[in-house]
Amino acid sequence: MTENPGRTPRLRRWVASGAAAALLLSGCTLLPGPSADKAPDTGAVTADPDAVGDVPAGLEPFYSQEVEWEPCEDDFACARVEVPLDYSDPGRATIEVAAIRADATKGEPQGTILVNPGGPGGSGYNIVRDALDRVVSDRLRGGYDVVGFDPRGVNRSSAVECRTDKEQDAAREEFIPADTPDGEALELLRAEAREYADVCAERTGELLGFVDTDSAARDMDILRALVGDAKLNYLGFSYGTQLGAAYAGLFPERSGRLVLDGALDPALSNEQVTLGQAAAFEKALRAYVAGCQAGDDCPLPGDVDAGVAALQDLFQEVEENPKPAEDGRLVTIGSFVQGFILPLYDDSNWPTLTSAVNTALQGDYTDMMYLADLAFEREADGTYSTNATDAFLAVNCLDYPMVSDPDQMRRDEAALVAASPTFGAFLAYGGLTCEAWKYGPVGEPAPARAPGADPLLVIGTTGDPATPYEWSLALAEQLESAVHVTWEGEGHTAYGRSNDCITDIVDSYFLEGAVPKDGVRC
Numbered sequence: 001m002t003e004n005p006g007r008t009p010r011l012r013r014w015v016a017s018g019a020a021a022a023l024l025l026s027g028c029t030l031l032p033g034p035s036a037d038k039a040p041d042t043g044a045v046t047a048d049p050d051a052v053g054d055v056p057a058g059l060e061p062f063y064s065q066e067v068e069w070e071p072c073e074d075d076f077a078c079a080r081v082e083v084p085l086d087y088s089d090p091g092r093a094t095i096e097v098a099a100i101r102a103d104a105t106k107g108e109p110q111g112t113i114l115v116n117p118g119g120p121g122g123s124g125y126n127i128v129r130d131a132l133d134r135v136v137s138d139r140l141r142g143g144y145d146v147v148g149f150d151p152r153g154v155n156r157s158s159a160v161e162c163r164t165d166k167e168q169d170a171a172r173e174e175f176i177p178a179d180t181p182d183g184e185a186l187e188l189l190r191a192e193a194r195e196y197a198d199v200c201a202e203r204t205g206e207l208l209g210f211v212d213t214d215s216a217a218r219d220m221d222i223l224r225a226l227v228g229d230a231k232l233n234y235l236g237f238s239y240g241t242q243l244g245a246a247y248a249g250l251f252p253e254r255s256g257r258l259v260l261d262g263a264l265d266p267a268l269s270n271e272q273v274t275l276g277q278a279a280a281f282e283k284a285l286r287a288y289v290a291g292c293q294a295g296d297d298c299p300l301p302g303d304v305d306a307g308v309a310a311l312q313d314l315f316q317e318v319e320e321n322p323k324p325a326e327d328g329r330l331v332t333i334g335s336f337v338q339g340f341i342l343p344l345y346d347d348s349n350w351p352t353l354t355s356a357v358n359t360a361l362q363g364d365y366t367d368m369m370y371l372a373d374l375a376f377e378r379e380a381d382g383t384y385s386t387n388a389t390d391a392f393l394a395v396n397c398l399d400y401p402m403v404s405d406p407d408q409m410r411r412d413e414a415a416l417v418a419a420s421p422t423f424g425a426f427l428a429y430g431g432l433t434c435e436a437w438k439y440g441p442v443g444e445p446a447p448a449r450a451p452g453a454d455p456l457l458v459i460g461t462t463g464d465p466a467t468p469y470e471w472s473l474a475l476a477e478q479l480e481s482a483v484h485v486t487w488e489g490e491g492h493t494a495y496g497r498s499n500d501c502i503t504d505i506v507d508s509y510f511l512e513g514a515v516p517k518d519g520v521r522c
Contacts (some may be wrong), residue, residue, distance in 0.1 A: 008442050037044070037440070040077035040103045045069060046429040052225045053254060058090040060250050063225045069101065077101045081226060083152065085218045095158035096205060097105060097219050099149040100125045101227075102132055108140035111256075112227040113144045113510065114220060116151070118238030118262070120213070121391030123155045134496050136235070140507045143517065147227060152219055152244070153211030153394055155386045162200040162390035165383050172376070173330040186406055188350035189432055197436035202389065209439035211391070212398035217246040221254060230452070231256030233318075233510065237493045238262045238467055241458070245475060254358035255453040257510050261481075262456050263472035267447040270400035271412055274427050275419055276468050283422035284344045284465035287490055291347070292354050299358040311340075312422055314360060325367050331365040331372075337426050340418035341372030343467045346489040346497060397434040399443040404435035455515045456482040459502065463490035476518075483518040 065082055072078035081097045084090035099461050102111070115135055117127040128148030136146055150157040163171060171337045174192075201208055220243070224232040233256045236244035241260035249254040268276070289307035292298040300307035312519055319333035343353035355368035377385045395403075403409060409429050416424030435443070450456070456479055460472025469486075476484035487494035487502050494502045501522030508514040 003339050008080075010226055012098050014170060022240055026140035026288060031378045035135075037064075038248060040069070040071065040075065040101060043230075048228045051228050051230045052449050053230065054197040059084070059087075059222075061088070062222050065226070066441070067226050068230035073100065075102075078125075079221075081223060083222055085207065087218050087277045093206075095152060095210075097149055097152060097223070098125055098156035098221065099147050100128050101148075102128060102141070102146045104141065104143055110143050110511070111145070111146045111168075111229050113140075113146050113233045113235050114223060115146060115148045116234075116236045116243055117148075117152070118240050119388060120151070120153055120239045121386070121388035122239065125149050125150045125156055126386065133363050136496070137503050140510055143511050144233070144437070145227070147223070149220075151216040153207065153210075153216075154388075154391045157385055158207055160200065160390045161387070162196065168376070168378075168384055168389070169301060169329065172335050172372075173248050173332055186429075189339070190436070193432040194436040196433060196440060198439060199400075200394065201438040204394075208394055209398070211394050212440070212442050213243055213246050213395065214250065214351075214443065216395075217243055217250055217387070218340060220247050221251055224254065229256070231252070234258045235495070235506075236260055237495075239264060239473065242266055243481065245448040245450070248453050248456060248479065249448055252450040253455040254454070255450060257454070257457075257496065257513070258352055258507055259457045259459065259476065259509065260472075261459040262464060263460060263475040264467055264469045265471040265474040265478075267445055267474065267478065268471075270396065271403055271430070273398075273431065274414075275415055277466060278416045278424045278469065281341065281344065281423045284463060284490065285422055286348075288344060288350055288353065288465055291350055291364035292315060294350075295354075297358075297362050297377030298354060303407050308422060310361075312355070314357070315422070318365065325369040326364075326366040327369075329369065331369045333426075335372040335376075336360075336365060336368050337423070338375045339368040339373075341423075341465075342371050342375040345492040348465075348497070352509075380466070381486050386411045393433055393437075397437040398440035400434070401441045401444065404430035404431040412462070448475060449482065450479050453479070453481050457485065457488065457508075457509050457516070459485045459494050461487045461491065461494050461498070464492050467496040483515055485516055486519075488522040494522075 009063050046064065052063050054493070062083055067079045069079045078100050081099060082094045083097055085093040085095050115128060116124050117120065125148050129144060132146065151160060153160045177264050220232060231254050232247060233265040234247065237353060241263040244258050245266055249346060286304050286308060289300055292300055293304070293307055300310050315333065315337065318331065318336045322330050322332045336430050339356065340353065343349035350361055356371055359367045377388055379385055401411065409431060413425060413428035416427050448509050458472050458476040460469045464468050472485060476482040485505055487498045487499055491497065494508050505516050
């Protein structure tokens with residue numbers, strides 16, 4: 001399939017500000033699940049010295065601190081943990097990490113599982129509070145306490161601050177038209193990126209230079225000690241697999257039972273990650289169209305190629321003629337595509353996407369704006385419940401060197417469009433924001449290594465649109481003690497949304513230490 005005749009790739013302000021990418025590595029769902037169902041244990045707790053292990057010089061106060069767990073959010077316990085701003089100079093300043101705990105439902109727990117839902121920028125606090133029963137099975141909840149935490153820079157922890165809610169709304173409504181031969185649009189994007197970077201630096205301060213993944217992984221070791229576990233038990237989705245792999249590399253001897261679901265390949269550059277996602281989203285789009293056409297009331301007639309072409313025409317219409325939603329906010333192509341992408345993360349939400357496509361084809365973009373608001377975590381009252389978009393950019397600008405040379409970005413755009421005629425152009429030029437960033441980068445792409453770690457479990461989904469299946473194979477190959485499990489399905493990540501085969505493997509691994517055969521398929 002090729003693009004529609006006459007279509008030219010365009011530069012989008014929303015991509016330069018990172019709004020598109022903020023969703024791409026998230027392990028989110030559309031609807032919240034039930035909360036905890038019994039009162040938690042609360043009170044002051046200090047770490048068991050036997051669980052702490054060897055502590056690097058200067059970090060002793062953090063590993064031995066008293067943590068006050070207080071009742072919160074109806075049936076949970078919450079705490080704030082102090083960690084060093086800068087691990088190379090732990091006496092310099094401290095920041096806080098917010099955590100929420102759901103206690104094991106059946107007697108004395110055999111340990112604690114830390115959870116990260118993805119991002120970077122995803123709120124582990126929110127995922128445990130709002131969707132606990134989707135994160136872990138009843139069986140697993142019976143045997144373990146579950147702790148969600150907001151990594152440094154995120155949400156309730158010491159957080160990155162960039163845009164206000166009104167500024168975020170305004171940014172989503174802006175649009176810069178197609179590039180001109182003299183690069184006028186590119187310069188406009190670069191100017192906006194500089195303005196955004198300046199605001200983030202002014203409002204966040206020096207924290208902005210210390211929200212990298214390795215620092216967050218070191219925070220996890222302090223959390224491990226403070227919940228009393230000699231080894232970390234961890235469930236990470238999407239970007240959470242990169243965080244988990246970083247932990248295993250830093251602390252292989254303290255890595256216990258780690259499940260890395262929807263894996264990233266840490267050896268890839270940012271540009272390679274984006275290209276892989278472009279191809280995977282195009283594949284997911286075609287799977288969605290095929291599923292739509294196999295059912296009733298699909299507004300995309302013909303074969304899959306014709307259905308995809310109809311959606312590309314719809315995108316072009318929205319891009320050229322944005323319209324207000326029911327509440328009066330302008331639905332630009334940025335919000336429209338973001339809303340479209342969200343249901344591709346879970347095939348159970350494909351009917352919701354079909355309904356939104358149907359109304360959009362009739363000229364009403366309200367339903368797609370509703371989906372975009374879910375993606376951006378915007379509440380009905382106009383507030384944004386997290387800082388996920390800003391945190392995503394802050395972490396990635398530290399973790400990855402970014403390409404910002406105009407000629408190379410144009411070549412990258414051409415590759416993205418070739419890999420994904422539908423979405424590719426919307427994923428281009430992301431390096432502009434990090435070009436203007438006041439800090440970093442401090443990381444470099446490199447294969448994961450964790451020699452001496454206990455067996456780790458890496459899960460890949462064959463139809464994953466955000467973290468392509470091949471990345472899970474690569475991560476499992478890099479980690480010396482990892483075994484790989486495949487779910488043959490559609491959507492992002494597997495545990496909690498796939499089948500009994502995956503659930504039984506993960507639960508037995510955590511509860512009994514049962515390591516599946518490498519290469520098992522579900």
